[in-house]
Amino acid sequence: MKLNVPLPFDQIEPADEFTTMAAVREVGQVIEKAGFNAGLVTDHPCPTGRWLDSGGHYAQGPFVMLSLLGAVTTKLRLQTGILVLPYRNPFTVARDVATLDRFSNGRVTVSVGVGYLKGEYKALGVDFEQRADLMDEYLRAMRLALTGQEFTFEGTGYTALGNRIQPGPVQQPVPLYVGGNAKRAIRRAVELADAWNPFFTAPGIDTTSRTATMTGVDDLAAGITYMREYCESFGREKMPEVVLGSIFAPGETRSTQKYFDRIGQYQELGVSAAGVLIEGRTRAEWCDNAQRLGEDVISKL
Template sequence: MAFNLSVTFPFDHIQQPEEYTTMAAVHECAKAVEEAGFYSGTVTDHPVPSYRWLDGGGHYAQDPFVMLSMVAAVTTTLRVQTNIIVLPYRNPFITARAVSSLDHFSNGRVILGMGAGYLKPEFKALGVDFDNRNDIMDDHIKAMKLAWTGEDFAYEGIGYTAVGNRVLPTPAQKPHPPLLIGGNSKRALRRTVELGDAWHPFIVPKMVTDTARTAAISGDDDIVGSIEYMKEHCEKVGRATPPQVICSSTFVIKQGFSAQEALDGYQSLRELGVDASGASIEAATRAEWCDLARQFGEEVISKLD
């Protein structure tokens, strides 16, 4: 099975608006990524982050479904991926509708990466209960799955009620696009087994995860231990096939990058039981960003089997 790679789009770099926040940027970056051979291009989700978080090293984010719709419109094979959306932020049927529309019109290219979130001020600004976010996330996944059937459904959710509703057209992918469950906690791993298609770990050191209020996944032992935990939970709940493990960015592409280092890193992940991964690109200009994407395609992606 091919070891697919995602790449993070640079559309959040609002400090360089002429380079990264124009329609030309969407066209050029999306086409470069597709030509390079990346499996998917990703965007993240922070509708209203706090200034303290932003000034402390956080980042802005465009609306994920707006950006991915524009990317899908100028590509033909590239998957469009959220990495991640914070599922509790929106009514689940609003999200289900956005996903269904995008997957239908892109001919089945959506990958839905999702997480419970961690920015308390953002939850507060959106009127969502931060302390209940894990229960809300589980609830929303169940509600979206009902909506994606295309059948009439009723559902009593957390703070909302569907009394007899229908969503059409359904996603092109059946029964729905791949659901990648983010988060490093035991609860996130159980959620992956019970409700998801793949685990989407956030592989960073403890010093970073302390600020994100999530468990650290920083080494081989953490990854292997998490995979084993999911296998054990599969046995408990009767799931026959364990979820895939699809990492987000685990390599930074920049001037002078080592293709062999990237290949070795991805091979190491594969040996641990990881099925796919990703990369990010550091560049001063859009032209450099696109050139690096294509170079990575020639020197790394073309050599992955």
């Protein structure tokens, strides 16, 4: 099973630990050498101060950060984890994806979600109540635009009549993942994507404004069962991959043996990749922990 790692560049304190080109270079080269499959960046272009002050986090421009990461690595996959697709015109996103994939020699993976911050939707001028429908539409539009061929598409407030994005991406197709735990997210992955990208939620936390609760392996297994059943009813022969956001649920204790035990459970369920949260207050501490995980776990998989 492959292991992915969310990148620490959303940590803006202490100053200059993770917000410099030197940090991108060091972090990127460490995780590539350690054997991680992909580096992940999240997406919050204009969050509210209230959300940030109550436990939210900053996020730089995802395609900017992945471009910088691609410039200092050669094998590491460059993955959004996740991109809030309804925030942006899908053809603009497709252009960024195609450019990055072309110049990184086919290393891009795009995981998308509907998002949940009403204040951010309002700041960006997008109808929050229409986000799920926009998500489905934008995924279809992106697929067409990423072929490198001329395409026609009628969207919500925009129309493509024989447009073309070239050069197209190296990968055909670029892997598209759908994030979220809700049944609609699972159905969307079956209908429109290459993988389902769920994540664990903290027990007892109300996630209704975000996505369905998933607190452990039993919930994950239930979601996979639902996806298998929906594939049969939809007529999709090969199930989407399952790419888990994190090996452990929030608050779980970790040990080397627990990594192997949990990875074994996920492999039995058919999970192909999972994220690993690396901790570190400073860049040196974060990189040391990433290197240690590579030696203790990844090298032995």
